[in-house]
Amino acid sequence: xxxxxxxxxxxxxxxxxxxxxxxxxxxxxxxxxxxxxxxxxxxxxxxxxxxxxxxxxxxxxxxxxxxxxxxxxxxxxxxxxxxxxxxxxxxxxxxxxxxxxxxxxxxxxxxxxxxxxxxxxxxxxxxxxxxxxxxxxxxxxxxxxxxxxxxxxxxxxxxxxxxxxxxxxxxxxxxxxxxxxxxxxxxxxxxxx
Amino acid sequence: xxxxxxxxxxxxxxxxxxxxxxxxxxxxxxxxxxxxxxxxxxxxxxxxxxxxxxxxxxxxxxxxxxxxxxxxxxxxxxxxxxxxxxxxxxxxxxxxxxxxxxxxxxxxxxxxxxxxxxxxxxxxxxxxxxxxxxxxxxxxxxxxxxxxxxxxxxxxxxxxxxxxxxxxxxxxxxxxxxxxxxxxxxxxxxxxxxxxxxxxxxxxxxxxxxxxxxxxxxxxxxxxxxxxxxxxxxxxxxxxxxxxxxxxxxxxxxxxxxxxxxxxxxxxxxxxxxxxxxxxxxxxxxxxxxxxxxxxxxxxxxxxxxxxxxxxxxxxxxxxxxxxxxxxxxxxxxxxxxxxxxxxxxxxxxxxxxxxxxxxxxxxxxxxxxxxxxxxxxxxxxxxxxxxxxxxxxxxxxxxxx
Numbered sequence: 080x081x082x083x084x085x086x087x088x089x090x091x092x093x094x095x096x097x098x099x100x101x102x103x104x105x106x107x108x109x110x111x112x113x114x115x116x117x118x119x120x121x122x123x124x125x126x127x128x129x130x131x132x133x134x135x136x137x138x139x140x141x142x143x144x145x146x147x148x149x150x151x152x153x154x155x156x157x158x159x160x161x162x163x164x165x166x167x168x169x170x171x172x173x174x175x176x177x178x179x180x181x182x183x184x185x186x187x188x189x190x191x192x193x194x195x196x197x198x199x200x201x202x203x204x205x206x207x208x209x210x211x212x213x214x215x216x217x218x219x220x221x222x223x224x225x226x227x228x229x230x231x232x233x234x235x236x237x238x239x240x241x242x243x244x245x246x247x248x249x250x251x252x253x254x255x256x257x258x259x260x261x262x263x264x265x266x267x268x269x270x271x272x
Numbered sequence: 273x274x275x276x277x278x279x280x281x282x283x284x285x286x287x288x289x290x291x292x293x294x295x296x297x298x299x300x301x302x303x304x305x306x307x308x309x310x311x312x313x314x315x316x317x318x319x320x321x322x323x324x325x326x327x328x329x330x331x332x333x334x335x336x337x338x339x340x341x342x343x344x345x346x347x348x349x350x351x352x353x354x355x356x357x358x359x360x361x362x363x364x365x366x367x368x369x370x371x372x373x374x375x376x377x378x379x380x381x382x383x384x385x386x387x388x389x390x391x392x393x394x395x396x397x398x399x400x401x402x403x404x405x406x407x408x409x410x411x412x413x414x415x416x417x418x419x420x421x422x423x424x425x426x427x428x429x430x431x432x433x434x435x436x437x438x439x440x441x442x443x444x445x446x447x448x449x450x451x452x453x454x455x456x457x458x459x460x461x462x463x464x465x466x467x468x469x470x471x472x473x474x475x476x477x478x479x480x481x482x483x484x485x486x487x488x489x490x491x492x493x494x495x496x497x498x499x500x501x502x503x504x505x506x507x508x509x510x511x512x513x514x515x516x517x518x519x520x521x522x523x524x525x526x527x528x529x530x531x532x533x534x535x536x537x538x539x540x541x542x543x544x545x546x547x548x549x550x551x552x553x554x555x556x557x558x559x560x561x562x563x564x565x566x567x568x569x570x571x572x573x574x575x576x577x578x579x580x581x582x583x584x585x586x587x588x589x590x591x592x593x594x595x596x597x598x599x600x601x602x603x604x605x606x607x608x609x610x611x612x613x614x615x616x617x618x619x620x621x622x623x624x625x626x627x628x629x630x631x632x633x634x635x636x637x638x639x640x641x642x643x644x645x646x647x648x649x650x651x652x653x654x655x656x657x658x659x660x661x662x663x664x665x666x667x668x669x670x671x672x673x674x
Contacts, residue, residue, distance in 0.1 A: 118440040
């Protein structure tokens with residue numbers, strides 16, 4: 080089973096991203112998928128999480144994820160207010176929306192780091208909502224690239240189940256660009272978390 | 273062709289109600305049930321379901337609308353949580369006493385004060401003695417299927433059914449759910465035939481004041497007194513087991529899924545230690561059993577699916593080889609212990625089941641309960657049992673009780 084925690088701010092779409100990844104993984108052939116929001120009230124702009132579990136077998140555990148295999152960070156200002164790494168397994172993968180290269184993210188420890196400028200990609204391709212760049216869908220492309228769990232085809236199919244045709248095309252363009260532009264720095268085994 | 277969608281528990285419940293072709297829906301929104309009430313109103317407003325959605329000003333009125341509509345022969349549906357359910361309390365008794373096959377989803381939430389919007393099962397547990405059948409679901413597929421099953425059960429035994437599922441943990445968690453074929457559901461669930469038709473052509477006085485003794489009516493027919501009618505409610509619940517089992521069996525034949533009828537078991541064949549509970553915590557206990565097995569403990573899990581009528585014979589069979597029994601429940605009878613714990617102990621009275629039983633109260637007010645914690649608690653209990661502590665006070669799992 081692979082456990083993914085999505086870190087973002089209320090309004091950035093962590094819940095929907097967690098759902099689309101679950102749907103894409105199910106289409107990919109994983110029998111067990113779940114996605115859950117942070118339980119309870121949420122505020123726009125406040126730090127929030129959502130989760131996705133992906134397994135070959137149907138999932139029987141619905142408790143919250145303690146330490147994820149994969150962390151996806153939609154907003155790199157969260158590092159100042161949330162201890163993202165404390166909920167990531169040693170040796171895990173962290174995927175960050177940032178224009179910075181991995182060695183400038185300030186992340187130390189035994190983690191694989193994937194970086195992609197999802198905000199820049201969304202703005203470049205005019206993927207905005209209420210004036211703000213849509214960053215959750217391009218990050219799905221980064222997840223596909225960095226994890227290999229789901230293919231781009233299945234992300235597109237999952238988007239088709241959620242969005243009107245025209246919106247699918249615009250969103251999927253950013254998914255593909257993010258897939259291509261994602262940079263991965265594999266962990267240095269010598270480093271300790 | 274199977275049609276699987278990734279959905280929340282609330283959505284699964286709403287689809288179950290829609291496929292059951294309910295005719296009247298009355299609900300008042302409350303977290304975590306709100307999404308369920310919203311989806312039902314969307315189905316009706318959007319023309320996907322031909323039914324009347326009656327907007328009400330309270331949960332008490334929601335159930336009253338259902339009672340009224342059911343009395344005149346409609347298939348009805350409602351849903352609520354926590355204090356909303358408690359506000360229905362008077363009408364819960366009425367629905368059962370009037371023998372109306374109403375289906376209600378209780379999206380389990382803790383009860384205030386202090387306020388909580390999060391999950392436990394104190395709400396439905398506190399309505400245990402209202403005469404409703406109570407079924408606790410362990411995942412979203414079971415929620416959808418159980419709503420359909422519930423109508424078939426209720427309309428055969430004329431007892432209302434509360435379909436309970438954990439708020440947020442299931443109601444807001446998405447997972448794959450297969451949507452049954454609508455035509456097959458129609459065959460599985462024939463139209464509701466009321467036991468009494470209330471119409472202007474045949475006026476009747478239903479549920480009048482009864483006297484302590486049986487009494488002749490105006491036509492000279494000796495009628496039941498209050499006590500006879502109450503006995504019949506008890507008998508209907510006791511006899512419901514057969515219908516619940518038959519329904520799950522028939523459901524399996526049509527749809528290829530079974531949920532266990534009264535209870536379900538996981539790796540109990542050779543289990544010496546059995547973990548048990550109701551709803552999602554019992555599902556979590558199956559993962560705990562796997563963890564314990566990986567450490568060499570022969571562990572299994574039993575899920576109590578139907579809490580009322582209590583599955584006495586079923587648990588006697590399921591636990592007969594157990595050497596240790598550990599119960600995790602999200603409710604308590606204040607001043608004593610968990611209600612499931614008491615019921616299991618009393619079910620084993622006079623049998624050869626002498627295994628030590630430890631009761632845990634867990635996850636109140638949404639405190640997360642992890643499989644790891646259940647496995648650790650089980651190991652602690654086993655050590656206690658080996659040290660001779662057969663009887664122990666209820667343990668509050670993961671709670672600062674100092």
